[in-house]
Amino acid sequence: MDVLLDNLDVFREGFITTIQLFALAAVGSLILGTFLAMLRVSPVPVFRAAGTLYVTLVRNTPLTLVFLFFFFAYPLLEIIDLSYFVAAVVSLIVYTSAFICEVVRSGINTVSVGQAEAARALGLGFGQVLSHVVLPQSFRSVMPPLISMLIALLKNSTIAGGFSVREAGAIRSILSERGEDQMVTLLWIAAGFIILVMVLTFVQRTIEKRWSVAR
């Protein structure tokens, strides 16, 4: 307990940064991932090809490599300077959105063709068919794997700790300089993550319960 209470400032700063990283990356990945899924089901072959290329390229690349790219290769391109924190958020979004895309796409495939046909027959455009009819039903059917993706994202965010972002994964190295017990430190960090994941699981259950009534 002393390890936690004596270094509460470090734990607090670490986990707040983790939550910020996670929240921004989650929102970004959901938006980009959904957009990619829309590309992959679009009637335009070029859009479909672009979506497929992105997923193939990014999903087959290790996350650490994506981080290395945004921290060491991207600055050489001299486009916009990214802070370490922003570079970490971007890396996580780029990586996670490829997986979210596939989850959302599998959700789209669970919605019967008739639903989209009925919407088109009423005069809704492609975007409206997706946003009002197909996507809401898709998200309902893929809530469990979608939350799993977000849990993976939360845990993947600790890689940022290795890239000078002072999030929860970096707490150990800071505390080791203060001479704290490594084992106890790591157990406390693990406890923190377990609590965060439990929150996500709770969110999943709540949403599922609400939507199961609505059907």
Added chain:
Amino acid sequence: MTAAEGSPSARTEQDTLATPPMVRMASVDKHFGQLHVLRDIDIDVPRGQVVVVLGPSGSGKSTLCRVINRLEPIDSGTIEVDGKPLPSEGKELAKLRSDVGMVFQQFNLFSHKTIVENVTLAPIKVRKRPAAEARKTAMELLERVGITDQADKYPAQLSGGQQQRAAIARALAMQPKVMLFDEPTSALDPEMVQEVLDTMTGLAKDGMTMLVVSHEMGFARRAAHRVVFMSDGEIVEDSTPNEFFTAPKSDRAKDFLGKILTH
């Protein structure tokens, strides 16, 4: 004779002649791979007419219905709705579809929306009606099809007959110029067929232009102005219900009626 020319009734007749048919198909061909589903189809549906399309399964009658709002694109030929050729894609096509009501065999109500939300979605999103006004119209339509008390339920909570009537209300909410029915009673339990047919008969009486793909001979006799019989992708007969049921000309129609009417 000459005196009658200036009379209102003569002028109305002339206007009717001048207005294009609500739906016109000319030399329409369509393949599904090797299968030739529509062979050189020519058909005009005048305003206010109720046409029932009959035929054995696989004869192309559903496809005939679905090409009119381009849920299926055609290979060649022309289709006009209200005098305008069918646009190929994009906004123009969406606009045309909003004027053509469609009712499906599987109802296809949006399962995540309540009945009244199903009915108001397109008026609000496509016609840009205010939500309150759209809801008011929707409730009137639900009353017309007899399911006002189901307005705030989800589709899965309704019987098949109620779902199909909701689907008809949803199509009517767009104030369509013509209604297409693609086997509207084929997925229903027998005891629910009548309630849907009654709703459709009511529509026909109100003067709606309708093209109905169906196996319901009773409805064809009672409500149709015209019966079109299809077989192997062709229109084989095109006559009045009375003529078709009592004196079919072709062997294929005789064979079809023999199978259907004797069981």
